[in-house]
Amino acid sequence: MKKICFITTVPTTLQAFVLGTAKYIHENTDWDITFICDCDEEFEKSLPDYIHYIPVPMKRGVSVAGIKAMLQMKKIFQKEKFDLIQYSTPNASLYASIAGKLAKVPVRLYCQWGMVFVGFQGIKRWIFKQEEKFVCKLSTWIEPDSKSNLEFAHSEGLYPENKGSVIWNGSASGVSLEKFDISKKQEYRQKIRSEYSIPDDAFVYGFVGRITRDKGINELLQAYKSIMNENSYLLMVGNEELDENMNMELFNWSKNNSQVIYTGATNVVEQFLSAMDVYILSSYREGFGSGVIEAEAMGVPVIVSNIPGPTDAMIKDETGLVVQKADVDSLKSAMLEIRNNENMRVCMAEKAYIFARDNFEQKKLYSYILDDRKKLLGE
Structure with a gap:
């Protein structure tokens, strides 16, 4: 033994x-x-x-x-x-x-x-x-x-x-395909959107993880602030771990904005991912980025920064988009592109599920x- x-x-x-x-x-x-x-x-x-x-x-x-x-x-x-x-x-x-x-x-x-x-x-x-x-x-x-x-x-x-x-x-x-069960996506999507008063036809950007500077939160909030419209939301799932490197003016703006929703941590992340139209990980450093394959398993396209780890968890321009690390303009462009191109988004969602299923079960x-x-x- x-x-x-x-x-x-x-x-x-x-x-x-x-x-x-x-x-x-x-x-x-x-x-x-x-x-x-x-x-x-x-x-x-x-x-x-x-x-x-x-x-x-x-x-x-x-x-x-x-x-x-x-x-x-x-x-x-x-x-x-x-x-x-x-x-x-x-x-x-x-x-x-x-x-x-x-x-x-x-x-x-x-x-x-x-x-x-x-x-x-x-x-x-x-x-x-x-x-x-x-x-x-x-x-x-x-x-x-x-x-x-x-x-x-x-x-x-x-x-x-x-x-x-x-x-x-x-x-x-x-990724557990039993927990991240794509057959329940519509059920979960309706549940979370109803719970947080998000319209069915709204476009939802999402993040899951520690809300801290190293996860690229400053850039994510800045990019969203510059492109938000009346029918878009930002869903922030995770614990807040603020430090001196966080842009507190920007963070306080987001906390007071009804279209930026902070949920805290959860043990049903699959439900929150289902409510998103795109998952964003604009991190500065990662080992891998488990949230990326979890989002893909739920048929959600992704946007990740061009760092080791997350880029292994997706296929560039097939299951999502890759942006420059710590670059607001690059992130903003990708966020607009994926919101404005429904055909691309649907195609990416389908390929994302297949990629996660076949490579990370x-x-x-x-x-x-x-x-x-x-x-x-x-x-």
Whole structure:
């Protein structure tokens, strides 16, 4: 029996991107499975009995408390003698890679789901890039969740070309065609539009994710403000994580505009996607962009920025449009084009569903992940 451990900084990452994989592994092997993340009693209660949960205090952002977290992980790894540890998210990856090396864990897998330094400039970018290289060096294998991010990592010299791979077509967890069931699209569309008083014939732009500067929210709000008309809406789904880089004047304008709707986080994202005519991810950096394939699975065309990750999750000019990163004019033009060209939009919607179905179906991805873990473990 193999012992494996999944580590992220906060439980929401495990919940969204790892739990499904862990369940599939349990159903198809006799492996012992452990989760490590920041303390969360509700998360612990929600886990199946066969998943061990070990809380280690961790927070996002720079903190000296990380030293304590790393030492605590080292003790856990030495005691449990895991055959493989898998880590992702910046802080957890730094602590776990150091602790795993010190504890001599044989397989230290870094799931490189995004590189934080990409969103920085100057000395800050250099510092965080060095941290990224350090984590990669301590890891025995690295798996980005998109092919373009693997190519980018190699071009940046983060690790050699013979170290690292992407499973199947990328994505951390694929898309569940049972949850994102396109046959229910019209039902969901009517439900959400009715709930938020959006007319049936209105054109709805949509975003799903953390509402923060790095997701390109400043550009999205600016672009929408410049092209909005009486029959267009902007649906913003996700938690607000505002910082000093957000354009607060623009954000406050949007909060006071009845045609910009903030819903907060949701566990029925498929319903909100169904209410949209186009999904927009104008992010500065992503590992992959799961929301892109989720939108496509619901037959919604997409607009994404030209960065590694999201461009792997769609087909340019077939399932959606690609715009320049951090460029309001480029985004505005794409938003107008897709609103004004119904035939193109309908064609993209059809191709989007087929692309997501054929390339990112969740259970098929899980089978590839299990085969990969067996290979890493020498089975």
